[in-house]
Amino acid sequence: MQTNTFSINRMRRRVIVNQVFKYIFIFSMSLALLALALLIYRILNQGLGSLNIDFLRQFPAPYPEKAGLFAGIMGSLYLMFLIAPISITIGVSTALYLEEYAAKNKFTRFIQINVQNLAGVPSIVFGLLGLTFFVYLFSLGYTLIAGALTMSLLILPVIVVASQEAIRAVPEDIRAASIAMGATKWQTIWRIVLPASIPGILTGSILALSRAIGETAPLIIVGAAAAIYTIPDSLTSKYTAMPIQIYNWTTRPQEEWQYLAGAGIIVLLIILLLMNSIAIWIRNKFQSRY
Template sequence: MATKESMQHVAQRNRKNKFFHQLFFVSTCFGILALALLLIQVIVQGAGWLDWQFLTSYASRIPENAGIKAALVGTFWLMMITAPLTFIIGVATAIYLEEYAKDTRFSRLVQTNIANLAGVPSIVYGLLGLTVFVRMLQLERSLLSGALTMTLLVLPIIIVASQEAIRTVPQSLRNASFAMGANRWQTIVRVVLPSALPGILTGSILSMSRAIGETAPLIVVGAVAYIAFLPKSPFDSFTVMPIQIYNWASQPQAEFQNVAAAGIIVLLIMLLSMNAFAIYLRNKYQKKL
């Protein structure tokens, strides 16, 4: 009897596994199909408008003359300021929480807040940046205000990713370093960080990929849709590709929809390049280890 019941239980479990397997497969196919249709539509609309003139021209009210130069350069400026700030602060915070902070109520509170901040809507960070950087610190609606706001936005992501990477380093490596006479900081710099570097770099670049596609915080901080010059310092006005694409998509002329699609292609190429670079770095440093 027990054998018969166990066989029925196994058969029932197999049916459930097969059902959920098919359900997840269909869901995956649905998502891939929707993404493929979206990409096909964007490529069909924008491929004919993507040329050198589009990359080297400023925005214009005439669709044929419109370009993404100011938004492209503004995006690079934003990433060049945001990336080092995010990496230094995020990795330093992860090192402190994993290597120095003890398991106290305060450290658990900090961990909980970091995890919660990763799920806060981006518009909230925009309001925070407007209050602190634009008004309190009087940085005005500048590139620096936008970069600091984006730093706050992606910091929880890189902190969590760096913590996970540091946790994967075996404790035996730390003990071996201590046995050789190294202190805690030397162990972190020479053993822990090199071992965790692939995961840290991957998390950093993927967090930058999120920052490069955000629009709401920068609109609140004051990124403008039309700029006919290139920013020369962190205190200049700026625009970025998501805002420029949104501006084109909101125009009534049908041609601007094609221009927006061309801008989306440029943004996708940049995002895919950053993701490919993250994979390259991860594989490179994993081979060294």
């Protein structure tokens, strides 16, 4: 009888604790959503009035009524065209080696732990790394290729981890069946493992690229221009990016520049939402393939 009473009391305490934490989580989520809603309202209220076609096709100017985001948009696109092949190629190759070829020993586990830790390192650290190696050591200067290589380093750990998870999710039976049919290890990887893991790899890569397109600190460190009146025409050209222009506008005291910054943030948010939506669509479409 006492045991039953004790069990009932313990169950009641668990139910009460569960309800308390449930309401704590609901309250925390509500605060986060409220802050996000206020932030979006402030941005829309400031930026919608300045968002028009002239704003999208004009270069920076000394006067807010003539300033535009065109150089930043083109600079960000050029960066993405360079960052994507560099980071995805190296990231997926690293993940394939760690999952398919590397021996499962302490050294491999040490590498994997450090790759996962690098995914959480502050972005400004990668900016300092890029400044040291690409700008000074390799003498690339404050150029487009130096910025692209630095941003590739920033998102590389994220792509490696996402690609590892996608490759690991491919059932071992499929690999064994391919080997049993006479395929080599590389043929199995190329024809079976990679096609099956591409949805997860693409999802992680797109989310990593969406992080890169919104970063400011590394680009400031490696010398992205705050205002530039041309678009890059080579890998060694000067460049700017949307976050850099937005940051430059927010530092100016005149209220008109704040409205331009709000309009720039809206454009950047639209691009980020599109990239994240594509990643979610890919995940939902192919996640039940196996």
